Amino acid sequence: MGKTESDNIISREVYYYRFKGEVNTGHVIGVAVRRALDVGVSALIVASETGRSALKAARLLRDLNTRLKLVVVTHPPDETWGPRGKIPIGLKHPHNVKALKCLKSLGAIIIQSTRPLAPPSRSIGWEQTLPETIIDKVLSIFGQGVKIAIEASLMATDSGAVDRGDLVVSLGGTFKGLDAAIVAKTTYSYYFLREYELLEIIAKPYYTRVKLPEYQDPTWKGDLEQYYEEITC
16 A cells, blocks of 8 residues: 555644744743654753753753753853843853752753864954854854754764764754754764754744844843842752
8 A cells, every 4th residue: 555645744843933032941941852752862952051041951851750861062161241241151150050060960961062163263253254154154044043053962962972873852042041942863063064964943933133232132032130140959
């Protein structure tokens, strides 16, 4: 008996957000975890500069009592702009080490490494015509969150937290928080253009362009006050 048209169709829900940024964090984590469990991926990868988004994901996985592996990809200790002055980022920044300890206690694997699309060559100039700059700008068409989700999955693979060829769900965001999630077949960063497969977009902002600084962009929404406060487990 021949296959029907429906045998050739995979039907999945996709979520589009009217606004970019932190306001979407809780929802995107929820739908990403559900997709990860439905698809049967090897890991949930979360890009998290301060640990706040990652902690929300870790708590949900704990409450669901699932064995799904959580890999948190963080930024080197640094600072970014904010409405009330600089916001400390990186889980090894003194301001965020409590979040680091909390995540480890919840079983998360923490990764800090060089971003594939921001290698030493980009220190020549962020907008210089370099291969990494071109790839970065092309991926930005899908939004900052999707681009970061792709980079985070590459970094997790390069570090050995997940294996080359693994199916993963990866989350990223615009400025602070999370607003995008993807299903991907990952690989090492140096095989990116040959092997990497973005299989599904689970969620993303509907409009992807962002004005800098992001917190002044009317299409970005979220609670930034929490980033100036002490983190609690």
